[in-house]
Amino acid sequence: MSIPETVPTAGRSRARANGWAKSILRFLVIIVTTYLGLLAVTFFIGRVIPIDPVLAVLGDRAPAHVVERTRELMGFNKPLYEQFYIYVRDALTGNFGTSVLTTNPVMADIRRVFPATLELATLGTIIGSLIGVPLGVLAAVKRGSIADQIVRVVGLVGYSVPIFWLALLSLLFFYAKLRWVAYPGRIDIVYEYSFTPITGLYLLDSLWQGQWDVFRDVFRHIILPAGLLGYFSLAYISRMTRSFMLNELSQEYIVAARAKGLSETRIIWGHALRNAAVPLVTVIALSYAGLLEGSVLTETVFAWPGLGLYITNSLQNADMNAVLGGTIVIGSVFIAINILSDLLYRTLDPRTRAR
């Protein structure tokens, strides 16, 4: 009697294992094709832009024979597909080439600039969601009220005002007039050589080492750019929260909850927001990923040595190794955040777990 019972169980678990294997395989295929596609597109765009890459390496004043020799050495006179093949082959062995602008291996550069962007984007997103979500909820609950109007205007301004203008204005106000924050860069030069970062995330590093004065200085440097980025993601997040919440609040289960006599707070935060949270995770994740690309304008204004500045500078100089390396990192960030938000989905939405 026990045998017929175990067979289907084994079959089921095998089927499940199969399913897992399949989904992992599918996932791998997607990742590999995504990367290859990403690389191919960036590579070919990089090679057809009307900029002579040798010019970036040597500058305008190099004599003709030096230009020719460099072109030869860098392999620019090989056919495009061959250049691409060489690039992918090297990339697979972990060699992403050397940046011509900084003369460092590309990955060493990115390890240096990425933490700056990561720290800024993370803090920005935290600020954006901690303020944006409650504001959005408030606007939805008090729909049509003054509060709603204010939230919407705040969102609209965040959407439409150019960030460099707001950045300069806020610098003028908070830095030049009020002297609340510090500028430029990530840390005061006084600490430049007394503080040794470990992870490159200065806030964490200074806390870890118990250097409170450094932490305070770093905080004063980061709070304005992070606040600005936070404001911009807040604009997006609050609008989306508002519309998700409006959608939830008109559902029947809300009526049921009210009929049951639940408190309004419980209904809004415990039921409606709980359900709105699922799509909201995607919104926040996307906005986070966007910030992780590095905000070029913010980084320029605040002299923030981050990824956005690095890639833009490389692009303008046709420093293709650096651009490709940066693209891979950004691609990985998007993939990682997608996986992460998928996992969060599972914890937030029981239905995805059941499947």
Added chain:
Amino acid sequence: MMHSLNRHVRMLTAGAAMSLILMAGGPAFAETPADTLVEGWAIDDIITMDPGEAFELSTAEVTANTYSYLVRLDINDTSKVVGDLAESWTVSDDGLTYTFKMKPDAKFASGNPVTAEDVAYSIERVVKLDKSPAFILTQFGLTGDNVTEKAKATDAGTFTFTVDKAYAPSFVLNCLTATVGAVVDKKLVLEHVAAVTPSAEYKYDNDFGNEWLKTGYAGSGAFKLREWRANEVVVMERNDNYYGEKTPLARVIYRHMKESSGQRLALEAGDIDVARNLEPGDFDAVSKNAELATTNAPKGTVYYFSLNQKNANLAKPEVAEAFKYLVDYDAIGSTLIKGIGEIHQTFLPKGVLGELPENPYKLDVAKAKELLAKAGLADGFTVTMDVRNTQPITGIAESIQQTLAQANIKMEIVPGDGKQTLTKYRNRTHDIYIGQWGQDYFDPNSNAETFTVNPDNSDEGKNKTLAWRNTWDVPKEWTEESKAALLEKDATKRADMYKDLQKKVLEKSPFVVIFQQTEVAGTRANVKGFKLGPSFDTNYVFTVSKD
């Protein structure tokens, strides 16, 4: 859920309170340390710190402050040079051999003594590496095969340099003041050379320390280079082994800041001592601030636009002349380049031997129309101009567009990134190009050569001077005159030859030179002795001090 909500609220309040505390610690006046000079400067042009390879303006300045040379420009009279590591020098009667006596006590920052051996090695590595700026030395007939003979130490205190023609001594000495003339510490560099497999392109078995020197340092200047982090910072520290007077400052930090307005704010707040990239509006504001001071100096860079002679209309001599009358020099000078440039129409910048301070052209639409009619183009024509999207270039291009329209010439602006317009220019596919030209080294030949020499005007031409880029077949006599000026020993006669050439180019060439760049800087009032030099090699900070 209520619980977690409360937790959220508590966390929020705690966070807010913490930020308040942190901020309230606040409004202390920012000040840089008393022994440190902090400059805000766009240093993203730096790609290497090896003096044998670097050809960028920012690097020229850093190298000039961290390395010593055989000779340097005399900043009080830039038509002369003075000894740096060389105590004295003589030129042989045939004009071919230069003998330098070295200062006896000079030391590198490493503590190694500076000898003639080091000078010879420095020149050897420049010539053998053959990077972009190597031509400044190889133009004297130096090759990888003969360099050890032509540039050698006869003893520890004597260095001899042999050139292939009896050039004007001022030309030879001026070239030695360029970044490639920086003397490196042979012993130290030899400890860091990397092995290289010789090939057809590069026949030596080592890299002469090039890889290491890209970020390393082996000099004997007033400062030593502590660190360069691309697009972030350059740090120089006092060199206690310097042979000359010790620097008042312990440290100079160049902080990469690209934005003019950001530099101004940081300067006003005292977070930087010097702002180097101020645009006219910000410079104006800084000059009106009592806590700040400004300084400026004409630099060896001229801005011009040029007409590609492949374009049949632009190739007509009357058209070229008409264009010179179709620029509103006065308006450009009083608005677009106010404070950052000076109207200048000849190809040699002010301060260089042979400068010609003549600006004969004014906006004269009637005269231009007359010339165009003579060329059979009374109804005008259509033409494009490649314009990089930075100021003041864009503004000037727009001004020219308007004045050209008055003579029925319809000019279309093709905007592009700097490298993009340059690529087009170097491929000779432009109609009109607007841009700047900075001297490669502080000698009239640098500009004279590029504006007046074009030995092979075909697309395959190897000598890609500005004349070549504009497909301009320079009259043979002009090229001859330019070359003859190189051999003229009498400095006054040499200067006259360049003046003559400039007059000719001014009258009959496809180049319309508009202005010469003035470099400006804003400083805190307590910064003393900050002076910009006539070139980037002479922007010295080793005499700067702070109150």
